[in-house]
Each structure stands twice: as C-alpha cells, then as structure tokens.
Amino acid sequence: MKSSSRDQLVRLFEKCNSSKILAQLQCLTLKLGLTHDSFFATKLSALHSKYTSLVQAHKVFDETPTKTVHLWNALLRSYCKENQWKQTLYLFHDMVSYGITKGKPDNYTIPIVLKACAGLQALEFGKMVHGFVEKMEKTDVDMFVGASLIELYSKCGKMDEAFQVFLGFSQPDVVMWTSMITGYEQNGNPEKAVDFFSQMVMIEHLNPDPVTLVSLASACTQLSDSKLGSSIHGFMIRRNLDYDLSLANSLLNLYGKTGSVNAAAKLFEGMPTKDVISWSSLIACYSQNGLTAEALNLFNEMIDRKIKFNSVTAVGVLQACAVACNLEEGKRIHELVTRKGLELDISVSTALIDMYMKCFSPEEALYVFEKMPKKDVVSCAALLSGYSTNGMSFKSMGTFNTMRLNNIKPDAVAMVKILVSCSDLGILQQALCLHDYVIKTGFTNNIFVGASLIELYSKCGNIVNAMKVFEELKVKDIVTWSAIIAGYGIQGQGREALKLFNKMIETSEVMPNEVTFLSLLSACSHAGLIEEGINIFNMMLHKYRIKPMMEHYSIIVDLLGRTGELDRALNFVEKMPIPAGPHVWGALLGAACIHHKSELGEIAAKNLFKLDPNNAGYHILLSKIYAVEKNWDNVGKLRDMVKEKRLKKMFGESVIEAGNEVHSFVANDRLHSECDQIYRLLRNLNVNMRDESYSSNSKSCLQGTVEIV
DNA sequence: GTAAGTGTTC
Numbered sequence: 014m015k016s017s018s019r020d021q022l023v024r025l026f027e028k029c030n031s032s033k034i035l036a037q038l039q040c041l042t043l044k045l046g047l048t049h050d051s052f053f054a055t056k057l058s059a060l061h062s063k064y065t066s067l068v069q070a071h072k073v074f075d076e077t078p079t080k081t082v083h084l085w086n087a088l089l090r091s092y093c094k095e096n097q098w099k100q101t102l103y104l105f106h107d108m109v110s111y112g113i114t115k116g117k118p119d120n121y122t123i124p125i126v127l128k129a130c131a132g133l134q135a136l137e138f139g140k141m142v143h144g145f146v147e148k149m150e151k152t153d154v155d156m157f158v159g160a161s162l163i164e165l166y167s168k169c170g171k172m173d174e175a176f177q178v179f180l181g182f183s184q185p186d187v188v189m190w191t192s193m194i195t196g197y198e199q200n201g202n203p204e205k206a207v208d209f210f211s212q213m214v215m216i217e218h219l220n221p222d223p224v225t226l227v228s229l230a231s232a233c234t235q236l237s238d239s240k241l242g243s244s245i246h247g248f249m250i251r252r253n254l255d256y257d258l259s260l261a262n263s264l265l266n267l268y269g270k271t272g273s274v275n276a277a278a279k280l281f282e283g284m285p286t287k288d289v290i291s292w293s294s295l296i297a298c299y300s301q302n303g304l305t306a307e308a309l310n311l312f313n314e315m316i317d318r319k320i321k322f323n324s325v326t327a328v329g330v331l332q333a334c335a336v337a338c339n340l341e342e343g344k345r346i347h348e349l350v351t352r353k354g355l356e357l358d359i360s361v362s363t364a365l366i367d368m369y370m371k372c373f374s375p376e377e378a379l380y381v382f383e384k385m386p387k388k389d390v391v392s393c394a395a396l397l398s399g400y401s402t403n404g405m406s407f408k409s410m411g412t413f414n415t416m417r418l419n420n421i422k423p424d425a426v427a428m429v430k431i432l433v434s435c436s437d438l439g440i441l442q443q444a445l446c447l448h449d450y451v452i453k454t455g456f457t458n459n460i461f462v463g464a465s466l467i468e469l470y471s472k473c474g475n476i477v478n479a480m481k482v483f484e485e486l487k488v489k490d491i492v493t494w495s496a497i498i499a500g501y502g503i504q505g506q507g508r509e510a511l512k513l514f515n516k517m518i519e520t521s522e523v524m525p526n527e528v529t530f531l532s533l534l535s536a537c538s539h540a541g542l543i544e545e546g547i548n549i550f551n552m553m554l555h556k557y558r559i560k561p562m563m564e565h566y567s568i569i570v571d572l573l574g575r576t577g578e579l580d581r582a583l584n585f586v587e588k589m590p591i592p593a594g595p596h597v598w599g600a601l602l603g604a605a606c607i608h609h610k611s612e613l614g615e616i617a618a619k620n621l622f623k624l625d626p627n628n629a630g631y632h633i634l635l636s637k638i639y640a641v642e643k644n645w646d647n648v649g650k651l652r653d654m655v656k657e658k659r660l661k662k663m664f665g666e667s668v669i670e671a672g673n674e675v676h677s678f679v680a681n682d683r684l685h686s687e688c689d690q691i692y693r694l695l696r697n698l699n700v701n702m703r704d705e706s707y708s709s710n711s712k713s714c715l716q717g718t719v720e721i722v
Numbered sequence: 723g724t725a726a727g728t729g730t731t732c
Contacts, residue, residue, distance in 0.1 A: 090723075124724050157724040164725070191725045227726040259727040266728060290728045297728065325729040332730085363730035394731035426732050433732095461732070 018045060026056045032064040051081045051115075058084065062091030082116040089125045098129035102138060105129075118145070120154070124161035131161075131168040139165040156182065160192045167196030187219050195228040203232035207241070221248075223257040230263040239271035246280070255285070262290045269298025289323055297329035300336060308333035309342060316349075324358040331364040340372040359385070363392040370399025375408075388419070394427035401434040409434035410443065425459045432465035441473040448478070458487050464496040471500030491523050499532035507540025511549075527559050534565060538572040546572045567596040574604020579613055595625040606634050614638040629660035 022041065029035055039057060047053050054077035061069035074080070074088045085108045092101040105126045109118060118126075123146060130139035143162060146154055159182050166175035175196050179185060190213040197206035210229050213219050221229070226245050233242040246264055249255055261284050268277035277298045284291060292315055299308035312330040315322055327350050334343035347365055350356050356365065362385045369378035382388070382396050393416045400408040413431050416423065423431060428451065435443050448466060456462040463486045470479035483489070483497040494517050501510035514533055517523055530553045537546030550569055553559045566589055573582035582601055586593050598620045605614035618635040625631065636651040676685065685691060 086723080121723055128724085155724090160724045186724095188725050193725095195725060222725090224726045231727080257726095262727040264727090269728090288727095293728045295728095323728090328729040358730095360730040365730095367730070389730090391731050396731090398731060424731085429732060 019047065019050075022047065022053070026053070026060075029060055029064075035060050035064050048076070049078060051077060051079045051084055055081070055083045055087045059087045059091065062087075062094070067091055067095060067097070078114075080112055080114045082113065082119055082122065085113065086119075086121045086125065089122065093125045093129050096132065098132040101126065101129035102133070102135070120158055123158045127158075127161035127165045131165045134169050136165075136169045136171070139169070156186050156189055159185065160188045163189065163192040163196060167192070167200060170200055172196055172200055172202070187213075187222055187225060190217075190219060191222070191225040191228060194225060194232070198228050198232040198235065201235075203235040206232035207236070207238075223249075223254050223260045226254070227260050227263045230260070230267050234263075234267045234270050237271050239267065239273050239276075242267040242271065242273075243276070246276075255283070258284075258286060258288060258291070262288075262294055265291060265294040265298065269294060269301060272302055274298060274302050274304060289321065289326060292320060293323070293326040293329055296326060297332070300329050300333040303336060305333040305337035305339070309337075309339075312346075322353075324355050324361045327355055327358075327361050328364040331361075331368045335364075335368040335371040338372050340369075340374060343368045343372055356381070357384075357386060359387065359389060359392060363395050366392060366395045366399060370395070370402060373403060375399060375403045375405060388421065390416075390421055390424050390427050393421055394423070394430045397427070397434060398430040401430070401437050404437075406434040406437040410438070422454070425456060425462055428454070428456050428459075428462050429465045432462070432469050436465070436469045436472045439472050439474075441475055444469050444473045444475070444478075448482075457485070460486070460488060460490050460493055464492045467493065467496040467500055471496075471503045474504070476500055476504050476506070489521065489523065491526055491529060494521075494523055495526070495529040495532050498529065498536065502532055502536025502539055505539050507536045507542045507545070510536035510540075511542075511545060514549075525553075525557060525559075527553075527562060527565070530557075530559065531562075531564055531568065534568040534572070538568050538575070541572075541576050543572060543576050543578065563591070563594045563596060566591075566593065567600045570597050571600040571604070574600055575607060577608055579604060579608060579610055583613060583616070593620070595621055595628075598624065599631065602631060602634050606638050609638060609641050611638045611642055611644070627658065627660060629655055632660065 022038075022045065025038060025041070029038055035057075038060075042048050042050075042053050042057065054073055058070045058073040058077075061067075061073060070088060070091045074084060077084060085104075089101055089104055089108070092098075092104060105118075105122070108122070123142060126142055127139060130136075130142060143165075146158055146162070159178060162178045163175045166172065166178065175193065179189060179193055182189060190209065194206045194209045194213075197203070197209060206228065210221070210225070210232075213225075214221060226249060230242060230245055233239070233245070242264065245267075249257075249260060249264070254260060261280065265277050265280055268274070268280065277295060281287070281291060281295045292311065296308050296311050299305070299311065308330055312322070312326065312333075315326070327346065330346055331343065334340075334346060343365075347356070350361055350365075355361050362381055365381045366378045369375070369381065378396060378399055382392065385392060393412060397409045397412040397416075400406060400412065409431070413423075413434075416427075432447060432451075435447055447469070451457060451462060451466060463482060466482045467479045470476070470482065479497060479500045483493060486493055494513075498510045498513050498517075501507070501513060510533060514525070514529070517525070530549065533549050534546055537543075537549060546569065550561070550565065553561065553565070566586075570582050570586055573579070573585060582604060586597055586601060589597070598617045602614055602617035602621060605611070605617060614635055618631060621628070621631045632651050632655045636648045639645075639647040639651070682688075
C-alpha cells in the first residue's frame with residue numbers, strides 16, 4: 014500500500030509545473046509522512062527554487078535530517094542558477110566540512126562548484142576543487158567534470174591549463190571540444206578556435222552541434238571571416254538547425270560585423286522565431302553599416318508590433334541617430350527609453366551622451382552624464398571625446414581630471430581620446446604630462462596609444478619626441494608608421510616623410526594603406542614637392558592598387574594649386590573618374606585665390622555653390638578674389654548673398670602656450686590683455702618678412718584657409 | 723548535471 018502511494022507521488026512530482034501544484038504536493042508529502050524521505054525533500058527543494066524562492070528551497074533543505082549528496086547538489090544547483098556564486102562556494106565548504114550524511118561530493122557536485130568558481134574567476138578555489146577531482150579514481154571522473162574544468166580555466170584566462178585537462182581525456186566528447194573552442198574564442202585566440210574546430214570535424218569525425226557552431230561563428234566574427242561564416246550558415250541549413258535561435262542570432266551578428274547587410278536581412282526574414290536579440294542584432298547591424306533609416310524603421314516596427322525592446326536595442330538605435338545626426342529622433346528615443354526606466358542603464362546613458370555629442374548638443378550630453386548614478390571609463394570617454402568633436406577640447410581636459418579624482422582608470426580607448434583632445438589644443442606642457450601618465454599606466458606598447466602620442470607631439474611641434482615615441486614602440490604597424498609620416502608632414506619636412514616611407518617599404522613588412530598615402534601626399538603638399546607627390550599618387554594607384562578617395566584627389570589639387578600649377582590642377586579635376594566633391598573644388602578655389610585667378614575661381618565657386626550652398630567660407634573666398642581685382646560690384650553682390658542666406662562663418666581659433674599659460678585667439682580678436690603689444694609685434698614681423706622677401710600675400714591672407722576648405 | 727547568441731568610448 015505504502016509503496017504504491019509513494020510511486021503515485023513520484024509521478025505527481027514529475028508533472029509539477031507551477032507553484033500552486035507545488036504547494037499541494039508539499040501538503041500531500043506531509044500527510045503521507047514522507048517529508049523526511051530525502052528523495053522527496055530533494056525534489057521539493059529543487060521545485061521551490063524553480064517556482065517560489067531560494068529561501069523556501071533552503072528551508073526544505075534545513076528541515077531534512079538526512080542530507081544526501083542529491084539534496085546537497087539540488088541546493089547547490091539552485092544557488093548557482095541564481096548566480097549566487099559566493100553562497101554556492103560557502104555551501105560547498107559546509108558540505109565537505111561537516112554537512113554530508115551519505116556519500117561524498119560526486120560528478121554532479123563538481124561541475125556546479127566549478128561553475129561558481131568560473132563566475133567569480135576564483136582560480137585558487139577552482140584549483141582546490143581540481144585537486145579534489147584528481148584524488149578521485151580516474152574512471153570515476155566523467156566528461157561533465159572535464160568540460161567544467163576547461164570552462165573554469167578558460168574563464169580565468171588560463172588556456173594552457175584548460176588544454177592539459179583536455180589532454181587528460183582519451184575520447185573527449187563534443188561538449189569538451191566545444192568548451193575548448195569557446196575558451197580560445199573568448200580569450201582572443203580565434204585562429205586556434207577555428208583550428209580546434211577543424212581537428213574535431215576532420216580528424217575526430219565528431220558532429221558539431223548548435224553550440225559548437227555558435228562559438229565558431231563568434232570566432233569568425235573576430236576574424237572578420239564572412240566566408241567561413243556563410244559555410245556555417247550552409248551547414249546549419251543542411252542539418253535543419255535553423256530552428257536554433259542562438260545560432261541564427263550569432264550568424265546575424267557575424268553578418269552585421271562583416272558588413273554583409275543583405276545576408277543579415279535575408280537571414281532575419283527567414284527566421285521562424287525571433288527574439289529581442291534577433292531584432293537588436295539587425296538594428297545594430299544597420300546602424301553600424303550606415304543604414305540609419307533602416308535601423309530606425311526596424312525599431313519603429315518593433316514598437317508598432319508591441320515587441321518589447323531592451324537596453325541593447327536602445328543602444329543600437331541611438332547609434333543610428335548619432336550617425337545620421339538626427340537629433341529629433343534621438344530625443345524621441347530618449348523619451349521612450351526614459352519612460353521604460355532604461356536611461357539609467359550605463360550603456361544606454363553612454364549611447365545617449367554619444368548621440369547628443371554627435372548631434373552637436375553638448376549641453377544635453379552633459380545633462381545625461383550628470384544624471385548618471387555611476388560613471389565608468391566608457392561614459393567618461395564618450396563625454397571627453399564628444400567635447401573634442403564639438404571644438405571644446407579644453408573641457409575634455411577637465412573631464413580627464415574628474416576621472417582621475419574619481420579614480421576611474423582610463424583604458425586604451427579612453428587614453429587615445431584624451432591624447433586626441435590634447436592634440437586639438439596643441440599644448441606641449443600638457444602633452445609631456447600625458448606622456449608621463451601613459452608611461453606610468455603602462456600603455457607605452459599599445460599601438461593605438463603610441464600612434465596618438467606621435468600625433469600629439471607632432472601637433473605640438475615637437476617632432477623629436479614624436480620620433481622617440483615611434484622608435485621605442487616594440488611593434489610598429491601601419492597606423493604608427495602613418496602617424497610619424499604625417500608628423501613630419503605637419504612640420505613641413507616633406508623629404509623626411511618620404512625618407513621614412515621608403516624606410517618602411519624597405520625594412521618592414523608593413524603595407525601602406527590609404528591613410529599612409531593621405532599622410533604622404535599631404536606632406537608633399539605642405540613642402541611643395543609637386544613631382545614627388547604625383548609620383549606617390551601614381552604609385553598608390555598602380556603599384557599598391559589602392560583606389561583613391563576624395564581626400565586624395567583634393568590633396569593633389571591643393572598641391573598643384575598652391576604651387577601655381579593651376580592649369581594642371583583644373584585638368585586633373587576634369588579627368589577625375591568620380592565627380593569632384595566640395596573639398597576638391599574648395600582646394601581649387603583656394604588656389605585661385607592665392608594666385609588671383611578670378612576666372613578659375615568662378616568655375617570652382619560655381620560648383621561649390623551647388624554642392625555646399627550654405628558654406629559662408631566659399632562666398633568669402635571668391636569675394637576676396639574680386640576684392641584684389643577691385644571688382645567691387647561682384648564683392649557687393651556676394652556679401653549680399655551671404656547676408657540674404659544668413660550664412661555665418663565659423664571662427665578659426667588659435668591656441669598658444671606661453672610660460673604656464675594657454676592663450677586663445679580668433680581673427681581680429683581684441684580681447685587679450687596685451688592686445689596692443691601683440692598687434693605691434695605682428696606689424697614688425699610683417700615688415701621683417703617683407704624685407705626678407707617672403708612671398709606672403711597680405712592682401713588675401715589665405716594660406717591657412719586653403720587647408721580648411 | 724557540462725559548452726553558446728545582441729549593446730556603450732576607437
């Protein structure tokens with residue numbers, strides 16, 4: 014009788030799927046006097062953690078006198094599932110010290126405990142558990158334990174140790190292989206991850222499952238290998254795995270990151286089920302590939318279809334607003350996000366700051382920043398770099414100081430942003446301090462930081478230090494090479510820049526890219542090296558097969574133009590394979606202005622007024638050409654046009670360091686306390702320059718402007 | 723009972 018009611022109860026427990034049924038089952042167990050039966054206690058504890066609470070689960074555990082391994086395991090698993098890793102470890106400690114009634118920690122216990130260790134990155138505790146495993150009979154250790162050990166070591170960044178565990182098994186299963194692949198992928202070694210995958214499939218003839226393919230797809234994302242990615246997609250379809258949501262989502266991400274927008278959209282269309290991750294991934298894919306309208310449309314579709322979005326979705330769509338410079342939509346999403354209470358999420362706030370900064374609304378960005386309950390490196394970096402894009406780099410330095418006061422340590426990206434902001438200011442004193450800081454914080458060998466430091470010193474006029482930084486870099490990549498080449502260019506030392514370029518070609522295996530050529534061409538332009546510049550341009554085209562961008566064309570026009578080769582410049586523009594953009598015509602207009610060629614100026618201006626009608630600078634340049642010719646009628650017409658269109662010219666601001674002070678000036682500035690003396694000195698300089706027959710053109714004074722247009 | 727998927731500053 015008793016045994017049959019016990020069997021019935023077992024069956025009822027199997028069917029339990031709600032807290033209500035659980036409560037009834039608990040009553041029934043009590044009535045039948047089976048609460049102390051460790052089997053039911055274990056079941057009750059597990060069900061409580063699933064349907065009610067951990068507290069209830071723990072209560073059942075406490076009230077059970079016979080604590081079997083199963084009961085312990087159930088409670089450990091409950092804590093671990095709730096990510097209460099510390100509690101899990103305390104509990105395990107109790108279990109081995111004094112708590113256990115029957116048996117000892119087993120193959121079920123170890124993976125739970127190891128998971129908690131991995132979550133806490135508690136390597137020492139994990140090693141102790143490993144020691145525990147090593148004392149077990151080898152035949153008793155199963156592959157669940159093996160996979161968990163691999164996960165522990167891989168989460169602690171110890172792939173060598175993970176590999177040793179892996180080698181300890183003669184026939185590792187798919188999960189163990191996958192754990193290794195995931196480990197390498199997550200520790201920044203995607204090549205090795207792909208290697209292990211090939212071995213597993215080609216040599217061991219094991220069948221990858223969806224999880225294996227997810228990890229492989231992540232590795233492909235890191236490698237930007239969309240080819241291998243598509244073959245995963247093919248494999249997935251052949252094996253009918255396309256129902257696997259995680260796998261489809263990770264492919265969606267892969268396509269997005271490798272710029273295969275159409276493939277991503279097609280995959281998304283065909284997915285039988287989609288979750289918030291699928292939607293967010295495609296929105297981010299659109300944003301990151303510049304299809305901002307598509308990103309916004311998809312987000313709006315989500316709202317229309319009442320699909321709930323989360324903070325990740327918000328970040329993706331805010332990026333679209335930032336890229337599109339769409340302040341209106343940005344504000345609307347800010348409101349939506351606030352209504353959902355997501356605006357305090359640190360990454361949403363950061364995306365908002367970035368969006369407002371890129372939409373030229375630094376006040377709004379600061380408002381979001383100040384409301385953040387907790388600031389981190391990334392949000393500070395977003396604010397700091399936003400100030401520099403809004404021409405307020407002096408505020409960036411203030412933000413950097415706030416960071417230091419709040420003990421927020423910059424990472425490599427933040428460091429780059431700080432250095433770039435300082436470059437805008439061109440303050441050598443500050444540059445030296447920052448360099449010192451870079452050394453102290455150990456960023457000296459980061460190539461991105463190195464390149465920014467080189468640029469900083471160049472812009473502060475200290476090429477010696479720029480070169481020192483360059484020479485001390487252990488690894489020199491194309492970015493650092495281009496930075497030092499550009500540095501010499503800024504100094505007007507075009508020949509040195511060319512020498513460095515040749516040295517790079519001869520002594521290293523680094524291949525020049527479009528940025529390198531931009532730096533080189535601009536160096537030639539600043540130094541007036543016409544033929545060298547043309548040669549470099551041809552070399553880029555024919556030897557390196559790099560397709561010139563608009564910037565390359567405009568530099569060549571600038572180079573020809575400022576050296577007086579105006580016919581060649583116009584001829585060059587007319588032969589361009591793509592229609593010339595505003596910068597190209599602008600360079601031509603600038604050249605026409607320096608050399609007083611009103612006819613050429615008119616050609617350029619005609620195109621510019623079409624391409625960039627609201628730019629006051631071009632109107633002013635043309636009017637200056639007319640002024641030199643004393644063609645006051647046309648000057649007047651242009652001035653009227655500017656007034657009529659209400660165009661405003663942006664002020665160019667100069668900053669100079671004298672002693673320990675930084676002074677800033679704009680054109681015709683009379684605000685400085687020593688203004689009279691400054692203008693007196695300028696006049697003297699002008700006289701001296703004329704005496705030295707320097708070909709300054711005080712009538713147009715446009716040399717600086719040509720670079721800006 | 724073990725392995726996996728989207729996001730913030732370059």
